[in-house]
Amino acid sequence: MVKVAILDLKDPKNRNRWIIGTPTQVPKSSPFYSKQIQIAYVKNPEKGIIEKEPEHYHTPPIEEFYLILQGALKVKVEDNIIVLKSKQILAIPPNKRHKILDYSFPIQFFTIRAPISTEKTKIETS
DSSP states (O other): OOOSOOOOTTSGGGSSEEEEBSSTTSOTTSTTBOSSOEEEEEESOOTTTTTTSOOEEEOTTOEEEEEEEESEEEEEETTEEEEEETTOEEEEOTTOOEEEEEEOSSOEEEEEEESOOOTTTEEEOO
């Protein structure tokens, strides 16, 4: 259960990883441990890291969202190429193939999944 707490995104250890949810980076003792939602804060990752994630989809009921704070993110959803810009959100419903293709620099964005996704619910397609 999420407890009342503040997470400082300026702290370098909170960049480029899941900060809320159940992955191994979020221990059960953390006030940001959650069985209901996953949130990652990504800021200026090294080129090539997020682009090498394979195309995949999430099984129902998992939805994924990209919320762009700064920069631009190029995402393939099914056979469509979408360029998201600052202050835009992309909603990806369950069973829709998607993959991040590229991004501008500097970039800051959140990836949000609800409910949480596991290796059993994330299906690689490539």
